[in-house]
Structures are given as structure tokens and as C-alpha cells.
Amino acid sequence: MRAAIFVGQDQPLSIEDVEAMPPGPSDVVVTVGASGVCHSDLSVIHGYVPLPPPTILGHEGTGVIEEVGPEVVGLKKGDRVIASFTPACGTCFWCLQDQSNLCEQSFAYGMIPRAKRGDGSISSTFTGLGTFSDVMTVNQASVVKVESDLPDEQLALIGCGVTTGVGAALNTARITPGSSVAVIGCGGVGQAVIQGARIAGAGRIIAVDPVELKRKTAEQQGATDLVDPGQGDSVSQVQALTGGRGVDYAFEVIGLPETVVQAYGMARRGGTAVVVGMPRMDSQVTLPGFQLFYDEKKLLGCVYGSAQVKRDFQRLIGLIETGRLDVGSMVSARIGLDDVNDAFRAMEAGEVIRSVIV
Ligand SMILES: [Zn+2]
Ligand SMILES: [Zn+2]
Numbered sequence: 001m002r003a004a005i006f007v008g009q010d011q012p013l014s015i016e017d018v019e020a021m022p023p024g025p026s027d028v029v030v031t032v033g034a035s036g037v038c039h040s041d042l043s044v045i046h047g048y049v050p051l052p053p054p055t056i057l058g059h060e061g062t063g064v065i066e067e068v069g070p071e072v073v074g075l076k077k078g079d080r081v082i083a084s085f086t087p088a089c090g091t092c093f094w095c096l097q098d099q100s101n102l103c104e105q106s107f108a109y110g111m112i113p114r115a116k117r118g119d120g121s122i123s124s125t126f127t128g129l130g131t132f133s134d135v136m137t138v139n140q141a142s143v144v145k146v147e148s149d150l151p152d153e154q155l156a157l158i159g160c161g162v163t164t165g166v167g168a169a170l171n172t173a174r175i176t177p178g179s180s181v182a183v184i185g186c187g188g189v190g191q192a193v194i195q196g197a198r199i200a201g202a203g204r205i206i207a208v209d210p211v212e213l214k215r216k217t218a219e220q221q222g223a224t225d226l227v228d229p230g231q232g233d234s235v236s237q238v239q240a241l242t243g244g245r246g247v248d249y250a251f252e253v254i255g256l257p258e259t260v261v262q263a264y265g266m267a268r269r270g271g272t273a274v275v276v277g278m279p280r281m282d283s284q285v286t287l288p289g290f291q292l293f294y295d296e297k298k299l300l301g302c303v304y305g306s307a308q309v310k311r312d313f314q315r316l317i318g319l320i321e322t323g324r325l326d327v328g329s330m331v332s333a334r335i336g337l338d339d340v341n342d343a344f345r346a347m348e349a350g351e352v353i354r355s356v357i358v
Pocket of ligand 1: 038039040041059060160161
């Protein structure tokens with residue numbers, strides 16, 4: 001099999017032939033149909049999330065099951081599946097609280113050896129997936145069977161960006177009809193937050209991004225107002241659009257402490273700020289103490305859109321199939337596995353919403 005492997009901080013991924021390790025009794029082998037190139041993979045390359053190399057990257061993908069282990073339940077060869085970057089084991093404390101996005105197996109699966117390289121070294125996979133490959137072996141808890149005729153490139157995006165963004169709006173924030181929303185950072189996940197806000201019936205959706213392509217795409221996806229941080233303080237611009245109060249819900253979809261503070265500043269008194277972006281592991285966020293008390297704002301963390309993947313993947317498919325969620329327009333580029341390093345360059349240059357390996 002071929003795979004794109006993280007071999008060291010700030011080095012290009014190595015695209016090479018590797019030998020798959022034999023699947024375990026609870027594993028499934030999946031032929032990967034499509035894989036999105038997400039910013040979190042880039043965070044690994046830059047060392048923001050410390051991960052020991054070698055590791056096959058990619059955590060947003062879809063495919064078809066080729067083989068199941070003897071202890072696999074409810075999945076069979078030929079099933080169409082979307083990979084889930086946190087497993088949903090179904091039996092741990094969190095899964096039993098309907099919080100499978102916090103499943104306790106999340107780290108364990110990422111440590112499993114999955115491929116042998118030409119030099120004899122053994123590679124694991126990012127989040128237990130490794131979708132930057134043509135075939136992946138994963139625990140059965142890391143895939144969700146879905147029924148759909150949608151193209152692979154759209155189903156792949158449900159695996160991370162769409163679920164994270166739409167879930168942040170519908171599950172984490174629970175946006176109410178008519179409310180006001182600001183979204184800081186309009187890449188793939190930010191666009192999905194905007195669409196989630198639109199689906200929830202938000203009255204005003206303010207997209208905040210310095211890149212014109214992203215603001216224009218945001219407008220197509222439901223944003224009613226566009227803010228360019230290059231034109232002055234974005235918190236003041238958002239307040240000016242909301243009678244000086246700020247918005248009911250502000251989403252940070254970049255993962256930087258300064259934009260988390262901005263999202264908190266954009267939320268109105270009694271409003272809600274949601275941290276959707278993934279900050280560096282060593283980062284700290286400093287907030288004004290008196291306001292934290294007096295303004296009674298809520299600050300919410302949000303991992304994987306607070307999604308219950310076994311429930312939400314098929315729900316999202318329903319929204320796409322009925323035309324209420326537009327995932328097709330989020331796909332900016334279709335590329336081969338060999339082009340993945342260039343896809344990261346395009347991402348950093350702000351040239352794309354999402355590149356998808358097909
Ligand atoms: Zn992702
Ligand atoms: Zn679990």
C-alpha cells in the first residue's frame with residue numbers, strides 16, 4: 001500500500017510504499033475512497049501537536065470495507081463507511097454519557113503499529129486512522145457505516161470538517177432561530193459552522209477572515225455580513241454590526257489564543273463563545289477576570305462538534321442529500337496522494353477551502 005508519512009517536524013510528508021501490518025480481531029480493512037486535507041494534519045507537521053514519527057497522517061476519510069476481523073460486530077465487506085477520528089467504542093464512561101467525541105480510546109488507537117516501512121521502521125497512524133493511504137486498517141470503533149450515494153469527496157469531509165463545524169453550531173452552541181453569530185476563520189470548518197448557523201435559523205451570520213476567497217465563499221454559504229480583520233479591529237467591527245452589544249454566539253475556528261480572546265470579546269453579555277479551532281498544546285488563553293464574572297458569558301470547548309458520530313454522520317448525509325448542507329462547494333481541489341505536500345502549501349497560502357485526495 002502507499003501512504004503519506006510524517007517523518008519529522010516541518011519536513012514534507014514522505015510518500016512511499018509500505019507493508020500493512022496484519023489486522024487484529026477487532027479491526028476492519030478499508031479501501032480509502034477519498035481523504036480531506038485538514039489543518040490539524042498541518043499542526044502535526046509543525047509540531048503544534050507532538051506526535052512521534054513515523055506516523056501516517058490523514059484523519060478525514062471515507063471508503064469501503066474490504067475485510068473484517070472475527071470479533072467485528074455489525075460491519076461487513078462492502079459496507080460504505082466514514083472514518084471517525086475519535087473512536088466511538090460504545091462502552092466507556094464517555095460513550096455511555098452520549099459523549100463519544102470524548103471516548104477514552106482516543107489516544108490508544110493512535111499508538112497501534114499499522115505499517116512497516118522499507119527501512120524496517122514501524123509506523124502508527126494519526127488518530128488511529130491514517131487516511132493518507134490507499135488502504136487503512138482501523139479498529140471497528142473508528143468507522144461508522146453509512147447509507148448514501150453521495151460521492152466519496154463529500155462523505156470524506158463529514159469525517160472531520162463538516163461534522164466539527166456543523167456540530168459546533170447545532171450540538172455545542174445549540175444556536176436558536178433568529179440569533180446572531182460571528183465566525184472567526186472561514187476555512188473548511190468555519191464554512192461548516194456558517195452553514196450550521198444557517199441551518200439552525202440564525203438571523204445574522206458574520207464571517208470574519210482576512211482572505212477574500214474565504215469571505216466570498218462564506219457569503220455563498222449563508223453569511224450575511226463579512227468582516228476583514230485587515231480593515232480594523234474585528235471585535236469593534238462585529239460590535240458595530242450588532243448595536244454595540246456583540247453577538248449571541250461567537251465561534252473561534254483557527255486555534256490561536258488571540259482569536260479565542262477576540263471571540264470572547266465578540267460575544268454579547270450573556271452570550272456564548274465557542275472554541276472550535278485546535279490551539280497548540282502548550283498555549284495559554286488569558287481572559288479579563290472581571291468580565292468573566294460580570295458579563296456572564298459562556299466559554300465552551302468543542303471537540304469534533306460535540307458529535308455522536310453514529311447518530312450524526314447519517315443525519316449530516318440527510319442534510320446534504322436534501323440540499324440544505326452544501327459540501328460540494330467546499331471541495332476546492334481534487335488531488336492525488338503525491339500532491340499532498342502541495343496541498344498543505346495551498347492551505348497555508350489561503351488558496352483553498354479544502355483539498356481532497358481522490
Ligand atoms: Zn480535521
Ligand atoms: Zn468510548
